[in-house]
Amino acid sequence: MLKGALYSRITLTDISNRLFYSKTYLNSIFKESKGVTIMQYYRDLKIEESKRLLRKKESVTAVSEKLSFESPQYFVKVFKQRVGMTPKEYRKKLN
Numbered sequence: 001m002l003k004g005a006l007y008s009r010i011t012l013t014d015i016s017n018r019l020f021y022s023k024t025y026l027n028s029i030f031k032e033s034k035g036v037t038i039m040q041y042y043r044d045l046k047i048e049e050s051k052r053l054l055r056k057k058e059s060v061t062a063v064s065e066k067l068s069f070e071s072p073q074y075f076v077k078v079f080k081q082r083v084g085m086t087p088k089e090y091r092k093k094l095n
Helices: 002-006 012-019 023-034 038-055 060-066 072-083 087-094
Strands: none
Touching: 002 038, 012 023, 012 038, 023 038, 038 060, 038 072, 038 087, 060 072, 060 087, 072 087
């Protein structure tokens, strides 16, 4: 189930509605437990999956689309924020 969720676009509102708790409450208990918000954690999981896909030689555009990022540019921005390099730089580092 988790892997399928990584390939979708999920919002905090979606999670809140599904669990019948307020967004504020969910974020506070999650952050207390994990040290980050739900959406930060979700983005980090997506970035880890993107690294796996990049190692399999998937294109940046394909990875962006598969993981339901808003655009390839947004994917590159988020990837660079979390990893410290662009997806292309990451792939070159692997070789």
